[in-house]
Amino acid sequence: MTVRAWHRLVLWDIDYTLLDASGATRLAFADAFHDLFGRPLREQVLMAGRCEAAVVPDLLRRNGVRDAHLRAPDFLAALAARADLVREHTRRHGTLMPGADATLAAVEGQAGIVPSVVTGNSKATAVAKLSAFDLDQRLCLASGAFGDEAMERVRLVRLAVERARRALPGASHDWAAPLVVGDTPEDMRAARGGGAIAVGVTTGAHDYRALRDGGADHVLDGLLDPEPLIELIRLGPSRA
Template identity: 45%
Template sequence: MTDSPTPRLVLWDIDRTLLSVGPVSRELYERAFAAVTGRRLTAVADMAGRTELAITTETLRLNGVAVTPHLLTRFYAALGRAAEELRPRMAEVGRALPGARAAVDALDRLGVAQTVVTGNIRELAVAKLAAFDLDARLDLDTGGYGDHSGDRAELVRWAVARTGDRHGTVVAPSTVVVVGDTPHDVRGAHDAGARAVGVATGRSDRAALLAAGADGVLDDLGDTAAFTALLSAVAAAPSHG
């Protein structure tokens, strides 16, 4: 990893930060729910900024299904199968967000380690990223995924520790920047001692991301130079607390 003033590690949120799969998000749950329960899905929990553990648990309860560890395991497996089946549809109706691929490529050229901190389970994350050719520069083996914990700060800590193990070093949280589109991403980063850059490409606008404490905010990733400059400025700023 690099000793440059850029972050040592960038942790990407996926949905509405790097890409959007539109209606496929609900379709994945419809398929998994039918496969596991034999019933039609009638309600889905709010997904914005939340982990798969939280979304799945609430969705099952909203549909009158008792939640058990065994059922969650089966549901995650069904989600994984649905993700692979629906990957062509993701590419058809979804899109990589403006500047996403250029931003990932730019950090790779700078030698910055990159992975994901996402509410998705790994199988969903891999399918979504691969649908838009966004997976090649990201070390998905070290990511924090949404079936690991309902707490995004725990996912950040998990990804930081695994990245350190991968590179045979200790990664200080203050050298890590989380990039995401919701206040949940910002709070998860700060609760784990990392920095947070918000992108207003989801349902949260600039004001909401700044109010949540984001260290910097962009309208989108369309200006690669502005993005990398903001990351450097955030990484060089004094640590919180």
């Protein structure tokens, strides 16, 4: 008799869900812009909930760069080269969101769980921020998806699911609906669009109502108590 085990992918947002990097991304953007174009970055753009692949052309256009879409790959490469700057700034000035480390540890300890990330940060920036607090050691980043890989966040959810399932192939594994854990309505909309269960956490600027209006299936009051999230994870193969 074949024993069928189930697995569940848990995809974490990073900024203001797991940690506050204290402006590390904007610092790297400003430094990269000055290096590439020889002048200060004057105009900022909305970043929350967006992919860097979409943010960068918008930022370049707003700051008077011609052919912004053609220069975007150069800018993303310049950002990747500033991973050490992001890591050090996050380590020195950033903070973990309350309960984040303990909740990650509790999730990591659940059988069949693949904990990873889906983030608007580019991969280099994401790893830099996570490694500042050793959170990269608690996550399967090979099954994650990053903001330099797609313009739209919903595509990142689908990409992460594909990667996780390729990493654990075989008929003996059933996959429960993935969970996306994030702090913004954009996270919730991307989760629902990607076929995942949308779990909002009030660790950032958005409250219960904003997350629900964004499409959250569940909203948790922060991460200080891991048990509500663990209960959602334990619901098993069927969708919550």
